[in-house]
Amino acid sequence: MEVVITATPREAGLLVADVLEDYVRAGATLGLATGSSPEPAYEELVRRHGEERLDFGACRAFLLDEYVGITADHPQSYRRTIRWMLADRVGLAVAGPDGTAADLRAEATAYEEKIREAGGIDVQLLGLGTDGHVGFNEPGSSLSSRTRVKTLTEQTLADNSRFFDSETVPHHVLTQGLGTISEARHLVLVATGAGKARALAAAVEGPVSASCPASVLQLHPHVTVVVDESAAMRLEHAGYYRFAHEHKPEWQGY
Ligand code: GLP
Numbered sequence: 001m002e003v004v005i006t007a008t009p010r011e012a013g014l015l016v017a018d019v020l021e022d023y024v025r026a027g028a029t030l031g032l033a034t035g036s037s038p039e040p041a042y043e044e045l046v047r048r049h050g051e052e053r054l055d056f057g058a059c060r061a062f063l064l065d066e067y068v069g070i071t072a073d074h075p076q077s078y079r080r081t082i083r084w085m086l087a088d089r090v091g092l093a094v095a096g097p098d099g100t101a102a103d104l105r106a107e108a109t110a111y112e113e114k115i116r117e118a119g120g121i122d123v124q125l126l127g128l129g130t131d132g133h134v135g136f137n138e139p140g141s142s143l144s145s146r147t148r149v150k151t152l153t154e155q156t157l158a159d160n161s162r163f164f165d166s167e168t169v170p171h172h173v174l175t176q177g178l179g180t181i182s183e184a185r186h187l188v189l190v191a192t193g194a195g196k197a198r199a200l201a202a203a204v205e206g207p208v209s210a211s212c213p214a215s216v217l218q219l220h221p222h223v224t225v226v227v228d229e230s231a232a233m234r235l236e237h238a239g240y241y242r243f244a245h246e247h248k249p250e251w252q253g254y
Contacts (some may be wrong), residue, residue: 030061051212091110111147131155143182143213186222
């Protein structure tokens with residue numbers, strides 16, 4: 001696992017965009033996250049698309065998760081969110097699980113099958129919940145779980161209520177499981193702000209445990225964690241991560 005600490009969320013976004021750009025130029029299958037953390041990276045990719053001919057034409061993309069009971073055109077659906085954040089602006093087709101399917105179990109299985117048929121995900125972008133979730137895998141999620149319905153924690157409901165005006169945040173979601181996510185060839189987690197510091201320290205330096213679902217990243221052979229100073233605040237080995245990055249040879253890549 002490589003941990004990179006940047007001065008600001010914007011710098012974190014630029015670094016994530018650099019990592020993703022190589023995959024986009026190779027026509028890779030992308031795993032995308034919604035939420036606010038990836039926004040600076042998406043903004044930068046949109047800019048590069050417009051100004052530097054970064055072409056997404058050969059890429060396919062899959063979302064991590066979706067709210068149950070929310071249609072694809074609902075303003076807060078993740079399928080709609082990714083369209084205005086990135087997909088429609090760069091000409092990228094993004095698939096996501098359908099949280100309105102009559103049979104959610106069958107939908108979850110079909111979604112996994114779609115990812116498999118696409119040859120799996122080359123690079124998966126991840127945000128981090130304040131309770132340590134990735135996708136919507138809340139604490140207690142099996143580290144080998146597959147795409148399925150989960151119930152959100154009260155903490156996540158409170159965190160995400162900021163997006164829902166007076167409407168209630170749906171309590172249920174369809175999310176790729178931790179086992180599903182772990183099959184992506186490269187995981188890139190981005191976390192910024194002091195609110196993520198505790199979850200980040202648990203994910204990166206705590207024990208591997210279902211109590212902190214993001215700690216499953218420690219079992220993956222290729223992980224890049226990009227964080228700003230505030231999110232890095234509780235990392236015990238921050239000094240080493242900085243040292244390693246300062247001395248990173250050009251040829252090493254991410
Ligand atoms: C949400 C999403 C996650 C996201 C996380 C953090 O609930 N399901 O995919 O990464 O919580 O969100 P944010 O980046 O807005 O802090």
